[in-house]
Amino acid sequence: MTLTELANPTRFLALTARLLPWLAGLTALVLAIGLTQSALAPDDYQQGATVKIMFIHVPNAWLSMFVWTVMSIASLGTLVWRHPLADVAAKAAAPLGAAFTFLALVTGSLWGRPMWGTYWEWDARLTSVLILFLMYLGLIALWRAVEDPSRAARAAAVLTLVGALNLPIIKFSVDWWNTLHQPASVLRLGGPTLDRAFLIPLLVMAVGFTLLFFTLHLAAMRNEILRRRVRSLQMMQARAFASDVGPGTHGAPTQVGAV
Amino acid sequence: MSLGPYASFILISYLSAGAVVLALIGWILIDYRNQTRRLHEMEQSGVLRRSGRSATDNA
Numbered sequence: 268m269t270l271t272e273l274a275n276p277t278r279f280l281a282l283t284a285r286l287l288p289w290l291a292g293l294t295a296l297v298l299a300i301g302l303t304q305s306a307l308a309p310d311d312y313q314q315g316a317t318v319k320i321m322f323i324h325v326p327n328a329w330l331s332m333f334v335w336t337v338m339s340i341a342s343l344g345t346l347v348w349r350h351p352l353a354d355v356a357a358k359a360a361a362p363l364g365a366a367f368t369f370l371a372l373v374t375g376s377l378w379g380r381p382m383w384g385t386y387w388e389w390d391a392r393l394t395s396v397l398i399l400f401l402m403y404l405g406l407i408a409l410w411r412a413v414e415d416p417s418r419a420a421r422a423a424a425v426l427t428l429v430g431a432l433n434l435p436i437i438k439f440s441v442d443w444w445n446t447l448h449q450p451a452s453v454l455r456l457g458g459p460t461l462d463r464a465f466l467i468p469l470l471v472m473a474v475g476f477t478l479l480f481f482t483l484h485l486a487a488m489r490n491e492i493l494r495r496r497v498r499s500l501q502m503m504q505a506r507a508f509a510s511d512v513g514p515g516t517h518g519a520p521t522q523v524g525a526v
Numbered sequence: 527m528s529l530g531p532y533a534s535f536i537l538i539s540y541l542s543a544g545a546v547v548l549a550l551i552g553w554i555l556i557d558y559r560n561q562t563r564r565l566h567e568m569e570q571s572g573v574l575r576r577s578g579r580s581a582t583d584n585a
Contacts, residue, residue: 277579306527316530320539327543362553366546374539381532479547486554493561496575497568504573 274351276492283485290482298475304468311465317381322468324374325453326476327367331399332434334364334480338406339431342424352488354420355495357427358410359487363480365403372400383447391440392448395433402430416495 301322311318338360344353375393376386387393406423413419441450452460459466529536 310530315532316528316536317532319529319536323539323543363550366550370543370546373542377535377539377542381535483550483554486558490554490557490561493558493565497561497564500565500568500573500575504568 276351276355279352280489280492283489287482287485287489290478290485294475294478294482297471297478301468301472301475304471308468309464314382317378318465320374320378321465322472324371324378325469326473327374328371328396329473330476330480331364331368331371331396332437333477334360334367335399335403335427335431335434337484338364338427342427345420345424346428352492354416354424355488355491356484357420357423359491360484361403361406361410363483363487365400365407367476367480368396368400368403372396379447388447390446390448391444392437392446395437395440399430399433399437402426402433406430416498 305319305322308319308322310316338357341353341357341360344350345357372393375396379388380386406426409423409426410419413422438451440446441448453466453469461469
């Protein structure tokens with residue numbers, strides 16, 4: 268199946284209806300393995316059992332940036348290729364990205380209090396992630412504020428691409444500035460500095476959360492397609508009603524066009 | 527399994543993640559039910575797609 272064929276919403280619905288149960292099952296399995304490995308992981312010699320927060324914090328922190336990257340690619344699809352599902356993909360991803368970023372902030376605070384002695388510090392990493400969270404909320408508000416979906420799509424796509432400038436700032440903030448947050452210990456030149464006892468559960472949890480995102484994203488995209496069908500049918504119904512009650516018309520068709 | 531002196535921080539982290547993930551799943555399921563119900567209601571009231579196919583085909 269080509270990308271052009273997949274651009275057809277009806278075909279997308281058919282494909283995802285078959286795919287989603289398998290994806291949901293795989294997500295549950297990988298997350299169950301990851302959670303078991305996290306529970307069985309040894310204590311860190313400095314952090315003790317608090318290191319277990321890492322297995323939930325880091326996947327959410329990665330996803331907070333990954334989801335914005337997905338939305339940026341979808342925004343290019345909206346502005347450049349006018350792909351019918353690009354805006355649907357971006358709009359469906361925003362609440363998920365906001366939720367993962369919220370979790371990264373909350374679990375980071377809960378990890379920071381025992382390790383740093385504070386829940387929050389206005390350093391570059393924490394502040395840039397907070398800005399990312401506020402940008403997610405801003406995008407969601409924009410989609411809700413503009414009634415015409417195509418106008419909202421273009422405005423949101425531009426805002427998403429501008430907001431993507433924040434991603435390298437988040438990633439390299441710990442290198443560019445003196446921050447309380449530690450530098451990268453997994454995705455770095457020279458390889459991870461984590462011991463395998465921590466690295467493997469962390470990677471399994473990261474894969475599990477990424478699968479969770481894809482599962483929820485596909486389901487949310489299906490909902491968005493159905494929402495647009497509802498809107499389209501409502502507009503057709505209103506148009507038919509207006510022509511029915513308008514001067515010089517005789518009856519409205521019950522069968523109207525739709526998406 | 528002992529979680530040490532900061533057990534509450536660890537448990538709240540995992541519980542908050544679980545609660546947010548469950549909320550996302552619940553929101554998506556409820557949204558799906560609402561959209562398909564609205565489409566069924568519109569079709570039953572006589573509003574049909576130009577293609578004649580049900581708007582909830584493959585949904």
